[in-house]
Amino acid sequence: MGEATGGHQSAHIPSGGELVLRNKNGAAVAVPEQHHGQTQSGDRRADGSGRTGELVVGELLLTVNAADGSTLEPLPEERRPAAPVPPVAVTGPARYALSGLLEREEQCARLRELLGQGRSVRLSGPHGSGRSAVLEAVATSCATLVPGGVVRLSAHRKPLGDVLQALYEALGGVAGHRPSKRELPELLDGVRAIVLVDDVDFGGEALDELLGAAPDCAFLIAATPETPAPSVGAPIEESRLGGLTRAGSLALLAKLAGRSLDESERAWAVDLWFESEGLPLRFVQAAALLRHREVAIDALAGGLVEPDEDPVPLPSVAESAAPAVRIARGLGEPARRVVQLASAFGGEIPTPPHLPALVDVGHAEAALEELVEAGLAEPTPEGPHRLVDGAAPLLAEEWPAVGAPDAAQHFTWWTGHASVTEAQIAAEAEVLLAVLRTDQESDRHDRVVQLARACAPSFALALRWGAWERALRFGLESARAIESVALEAWFHHELGVLTFCAGAFDRSRAELEASVALHGALSDSHGTANGRHVLELLDQALVISGATAVGGGGARREDRLRRFAPFASRRAARATTVTPSVSASRTRTTGRHALDVRAQSATRRQLALAAGGVVLMGVLGAGVAVAVTSFGGDTNPSSGTPVVPAFSPSTDPGLPSAPDSPSDSGSASAST
Structure with a gap:
């Protein structure tokens, strides 16, 4: 048995091989046995270093290695995947089933x-x-x-x-x-x-x-x-898809309330129909309000509670327009604690096995079912639940976050455990990213780095690369904040590999060169060699594809690395990876389209080149203007011939091309 780092959950591996989580009161909740990626010892890997594997990415073979940094090779012919095996439909007679939904x-x-x-x-x-x-x-x-x-x-x-x-x-x-x-x-x-x-x-x-x-x-x-x-x-x-009719809305409300409506309720429902334009979700929530109202009436009639603030009257139309807070007040304690946790995570709800450890909820499935019936949460095709649109900010204003400060420790412990598969971790991707975001906003950068390092390799192996990229960028920013040069180098390297696989060659070069320089400053020969190897492959890809990277090929790359090395050495020596002013000025690119290279901030090298170009063009422009004024030359801008860099995709099967690139960027979007 091993104790969790947070002190609020523990685990052991019984003879059946299943991972058991325990909450702070000792109640156990089991995670089903998993065989993929499981080891005999069941040891934890808090830094994610045990996550390794190979992926075929287009014409590349990607080896994800959490400990030493991922690497790439041209895809050997014998490793080329087989053709897909199409799924088979359900057998049996054709079935035509009406939806059972009102007016649909x-x-x-x-x-x-x-x-x-x-x-x-x-x-x-x-x-x-x-x-x-x-x-x-x-x-x-x-x-x-x-x-x-x-x-x-x-x-x-x-x-x-x-x-x-x-x-x-x-x-x-x-x-x-x-x-x-x-x-x-x-x-x-x-x-x-x-x-x-x-x-x-x-x-x-x-x-x-x-x-x-x-x-x-x-x-x-x-x-x-x-x-x-x-x-x-x-x-x-x-x-x-429009709203329901007036009659349909009233019928839905009566069906969900489990009884017919009285006159006052019908009048209230008609006002709600006008305000909501017949949206079904609003009447699901209205039914929850009616059920909670009945409970309050019964409690008052039985003398169980004092008539505090008169909970019996129907809510006003204005209150019914945003009923999340009032509905949440009528929930049971377990469901309300789940709501508080989800509101801190931007609406994302962890799967039931995690809720006992995070918010001490013993019957998580029942709590989630209560939220769905109340119209506050909805299931997703992939399994996890989330709060309905617009509910999270309203609830976050009403109640302080519960369970969020300890979530990073719990999930770092969980993602590092040998019995937890990459697919399970990928299923919690949005929750893990929400934890990274909330901890980073709360300046808990140590926890952000640990969790990002632990979950990023699993996102890569599960091929959830949008989540992979976002986790790496959260980790990189927090590594700078805690002045960890080694971790910053690791995150730079992983981002370089990711963007290379996506065809964003210029972005990949910038990330890999930063990684190589930082590894060199730390005298990390293995990390330096790994980064140089990927850079050499990138140079080959650029030559074959016909693309022109900023600064040219290998010789110029070496020159750039030498120029950057003293700066990196000073950073390593003083452990000042970035000043607060620079860190604050960096634009976060952790959103859904963060992999789009057009949204990325430029590197210092690129900014310097751009600034130099602007100054040079200004000087040349002034000279041309003087010459034209002096000699009466033609100022028609169409007389010149624009120089457009040529770009042709690669036809070599061993290296990737970048044909998926946006036409205005010259490099492929890494969102592929």
Whole structure:
């Protein structure tokens, strides 16, 4: 048995091989036995150093090595993955099931018809309109329509590259293989399935890429009206999901309340219908208010409580417009503690096995069910729950955070345990990233670095690269804050490998050169050699692809590293990785599109080059202006010939090209 670092949970490995978490009162909650990646000893790896593995990334072989830093090699021919094995639909007679949702049957039937014809549809509706419920109903009725069956995905806070990877895996892709955008349509050609994607927040060309990745699949995309529209001519139809009628709203409220409504309740519900425009979620929440009101009335009638602030009257329409706080007051104590924890994490709720250790909740599943019935939380296709849109900030203002200060210690211990798989860690990705964010905002940088170092390799191996990138950037910023040169070098190296795999060559070069210089300042020969090896491979990729990196090839790279080495040495010697003013001025890029190189801050080398170019152009411009004024020359700007750097994708099978790059950046977006 080993005690957790936080002192509030412990664990042991029984003979059956299952990991048991214990809360502060000693109550046990078991994590199911896992075989993948488990060792005999069950030792913890608090720094994540035990997470290693190989991945096929396009034409590269990526070796994730948490201890020494990941590395890359050209993909050997014998390691090339096999073709995907398409999923098989549920066998049996074709079943046509109506949704059972009030006033949605006709729309569900129309969606089923379109999807059965192989046509893609974009279902748009505001938060609370029931998009996820409609997708669930359509999934049930379409299960036997096509050979590949129905695939459900979530795009919640995921970059396009991660959504494409989830699509590939769901359609029978080989484990440990992350194909490029160019490879995906060929790999999935001929796979017929109906793909339902919830919480999509991109449109335009990104949506075109998603639809084109599986050309023989029919997609049902759920999005809000604020989501960018599809590009003109995109092969997708529009279907709008509105609110319920007045009669439908009152019927839903009575059904969920479990009784008929009295006159005052009907009048209140009609006012709510006008205010909410018939959004179903608002009536789910209204039913929770009515149930809590009945409990309060019974308590007053029985003399169990004093009539404190008169809890019996119906809420006003204004209060019903944002009822999260009032509903939360009527929850049971376990559910309310889960709400407080989730509000501190921006709405993300850890899976039930973690709740006893974090907030001392003995029956976590029951607490989550209570939140769903109250309209405060919703399940996701991937398993975890989250608070409904808009609830987290309201609840965070009402109650202080519970469990958040100890969460990083708990999750660092958990992610380092040998019985916990990479897939389990990836399932908690949004929760772990929320913990990193809250701890960083609270200046608990030591814990941020430990957790980021522990979970980043698992995100990489699980191919959740959006989460991988965000975790690395959280860790890098906190490593600077605690003045740890060694950790900063590690995070720079991992970011360099990640952006290389994504085709963002210029960004990769900057990260790798910083890592090599910092390792050199620390006299870390192994880290330096590893970084130089990846840089050499990057130089080869640039030569083959025809791209031109800032500063040129290997010789110039060595010169840049020599110029940067004294600066890195001083930083290592004085352990001042970055001054507070510089740290505060750095723009955080930990959001959903943080991997987009266009959103990244420039390196000092790039800023210096840009500044020098501006000064030079200013001097030349002044000289030209004087010459033109003196000699009466033509000032027509079209008389010159612009110099555009050439870029051609690689055709060599051993190295990646960057054809996925945005046209205005000259380097591929690392979100792939």
